[in-house]
Amino acid sequence: AQKVTQAQTEISVVEKEDVTLDCVYETRDTTYYLFWYKQPPSGELVFLIRRNSFDEQNEISGRYSWNFQKSTSSFNFTITASQVVDSAVYFCALSEAGRGYQKVTFGIGTKLQVIP
Amino acid sequence: GAGVSQTPSNKVTEKGKYVELRCDPISGHTALYWYRQSLGQGPEFLIYFQGTGAADDSGLPNDRFFAVRPEGSVSTLKIQRTERGDSAVYLCASSSSGRDEQFFGPGTRLTVL
Numbered sequence: 001a002q003k004v005t006q007a008q009t010e011i012s013v014v015e016k017e018d019v020t021l022d023c024v025y026e027t028r029d030t031t032y033y034l035f036w037y038k039q040p041p042s043g044e045l046v047f048l049i050r051r052n053s054f055d056e057q058n059e060i061s062g063r064y065s066w067n068f069q070k071s072t073s074s075f076n077f078t079i080t081a082s083q084v085v086d087s088a089v090y091f092c093a094l095s096e097a098g099r100g101y102q103k104v105t106f107g108i109g110t111k112l113q114v115i116p
Numbered sequence: 117g118a119g120v121s122q123t124p125s126n127k128v129t130e131k132g133k134y135v136e137l138r139c140d141p142i143s144g145h146t147a148l149y150w151y152r153q154s155l156g157q158g159p160e161f162l163i164y165f166q167g168t169g170a171a172d173d174s175g176l177p178n179d180r181f182f183a184v185r186p187e188g189s190v191s192t193l194k195i196q197r198t199e200r201g202d203s204a205v206y207l208c209a210s211s212s213s214g215r216d217e218q219f220f221g222p223g224t225r226l227t228v229l
Contacts, residue, residue: 043222043223045159045207045209047220101166101171101214102149102215103174104161107158108158
């Protein structure tokens with residue numbers, strides 16, 4: 001069975017601070033995908049990133065960066081110089097890569113509030 | 117439209133009634149997914165369509181839930197004899213193929229009184 005744990009249910013930071021959202025996953029699959037999604041107050045899920053389990057390189061996209069460590073089954077997400085528009089619920093998620101489709105298992109989400 | 121659309125945006129019904137929720141995927145997307153998101157939780161997989169067929173319906177909670185996609189485009193999620201526990205946001209997502217990124221719709225908020 002697959003499981004995604006996001007231990008931080010809510011985080012508050014002051015604008016311009018850096019913040020890291022933690023994600024720990026469990027899977028028996030040898031190949032899998034990891035995801036992060038953003039759900040702003042409007043409710044629509046926004047795709048941020050997908051990583052293949054073969055690729056442990058960290059990734060940076062603007063103010064966003066992701067740290068994938070297979071040894072600790074973690075896929076953490078850092079926002080640098082946070083902004084009020086970053087306020088949202090962030091979901092870490094996992095799917096098996098070998099199915100031919102993505103049956104995604106989501107974590108419970110971390111609610112991030114960025115205070116001006 | 118450019119994105120996934122879902123109608124209605126909100127649906128209030130009484131316990132025991134039948135409801136239909138509609139999803140219009142992005143044009144040309146062959147893969148379509150339904151998820152259910154309860155308050156304070158992450159989305160949970162319900163069913164996956166590749167074209168017209170339900171390739172994986174393992175997430176449907178019981179036989180009161182059924183989904184169709186007769187022409188390989190629009191999909192309808194049908195819930196019979198609704199229960200208060202069915203109250204949730206029902207999300208639809210589509211992708212160009214099963215392996216590609218899923219694009220989510222805005223969801224239908226279902227409230228069963």
